[in-house]
Amino acid sequence: MKSDFYDILRSPFWWGALLVLAAAPFLLPSYYLHIATLTLVYVALASAWNIVGGIGGQISLAHSLFVGTGAMLASALLLKLGINMWLGMIIAAMASGLMGALISFIDHRFRLGHLSFALITLAFAEMGEIIVIGWEFLGGASGLLLPRDTGNIAAFQFGPGRGMFWVMLTLAAVSILANLAILNLPLGYRLRTIRDNENAAEAIGVNLLRNKTIAMVVSAMLASIIGTAYARYLTFADPYQLASPLLTVEIVLVATVGGLGRAFGPAVGALLLIPLGEVLRGKLGGVLPGLHYFVYGAVVIGVILASPRGLLPLIQSWFRTAATTKQNRTPVSVSAARSRRFLR
Template sequence: MNTKFRAIGFILVVVAVLGSTPAWLGPYYLSIVTATLFFVALTSAWNIVGGMTGQFSLGHSLFVALGGTGVASLVALHGWNPWASLLTAAVGSAIVAIGISLLMFRTVLPHLSFAMVTLALAEVGLLLVISTDALGAASGVVWARDDGFGLDSPEASLWAALGASVVVVAISWLLLRSRLGYYFRATRDDEDAAAAIGVNLFRIKTIALVISAVLTSLVASLYANYLVFVDPYQFASPVLSISIILYAVVGGLGTVRGPVLGAGLLFPLAEILRGEFGELAGLHLVVFGVVIVVVVLYAPTGLSGLIERFQPGRPPSQPVNARPQNESSQPTHTLEKE
């Protein structure tokens, strides 16, 4: 109980510090903090399907495009209400996620197949956006903040980003500790064993992908309104998906704090490097590479696993299907059949 109180207290302190940043940070660094919080939310949303369930999606830029480019074009180019546009994009993301699930999850395919198909779909999505005038085409969309979600000041944008990140991280925490979270991890660790004890793999993977897609779309809508200019090569490019995956891998896949640590470290680091050493093009990519190599060599489970390793009195994490060595070969508990 004391550990929970300490965790809650730490979270409240972090929220209070971040919420007060407009009082002691300049506009440039405040914008970095705001964008970082949005990417914490996006990475945490991807982690639900990619980290908890083990389905490595390279096509999450599809859902970012639906929530960002789609909503921006509906509001700025077609005069829709922003909240109706946001809900429409969220429903559209859920439908697209179900379609991908029907295409990929009805049969047991290698994880690499899912990654390659989602990457191909993301490329198709980018081509569709840049060739469609109704979506702003290659020139993008300008979405004024006063015609959106009320993000008409740096403080409002910061609180919107902070609220989005807290909500997505809280949902991840609840999922990880629910029965559904156990199904997610069982599917990730051994699909054959999970199916043998009655887990409906198609249903579990579909639920994870739909939750992740809807959350990604909602966060992307807020982020697009914050940026004002919605660039299709930023919101619909698979490069965005790869960046999010890098943040999750460095932070720690399948954990709640992993995406927070990964995005909270790498995104502001890249922005500061670009701002301070703009004449050295690609420097942030070199730093990314060095960080990833160091993490792979010295912290295979990411920064989250590294922190856990040094927590006093806490045993190292075990896989979901791990059992004590003195346990009989016959399982004494099974997951409830779906």
């Protein structure tokens, strides 16, 4: 497994794909560039969540709390105290990591089941939204309007179009690589053992608290950093968008449709669902109220019914079938070629 990580890092295909994506802002109109940037946001967020929910099997519904902390706290520190947003991002990420550690401790202390853990984390997310909406320092219900993005990198400004696309592309790549690294480290093996059977994992000496906490802290800090960048891209830190538990539901949906526990699964889900949702909203939103939601839901249901484990396993199955078919045909073609050379 460990070689997979290094093979991908050395793979010309991986770096070639990144270069092609990096060139996208020069080719896409502004509307489609926005869709591409939004897709990368969800690739990054779903991949960050996958560390806990997919690899570790802990269905956390608290990630809107971490995204909201990164977005609202970093923005508030900039606007209310004049703290540079780079430093604000680090402070918010550390706060998110501490909250993630607290959630993991509560889970371990009370030995919560999967459903209980999901409900507890949902309660944390709800409380987080209520605190943000009721706390004037964080903007309250009105949110926080960030300064115009002039492309000053020292002030955490990257340019409203191409610059933010490249930032989100970088964060998406980092999140995917974090998944790959964890899957190939001993931590990944331990998390999958915990996911499959906690009692058996503990019996063979796996430290449940330590491994769950590491996964949650890494996931929470990544989500917080992405939240800060997302708020900067939107130029408006809206608590109803960035701190709402509905955001977590979207993240979980994207990761589940793509394929849980796999490094590239959440990315596949985001690449399908986010552009689909945006295009349907633009094309069908004015035709009949709610029609785009109906079509979107029908597509999601169809994908889940066709491949309950996600799109990525289905795609991999197709490639394996194609490769097997090609191998089966190869001896015949080689034999025919040799016969032709003999006849000449």
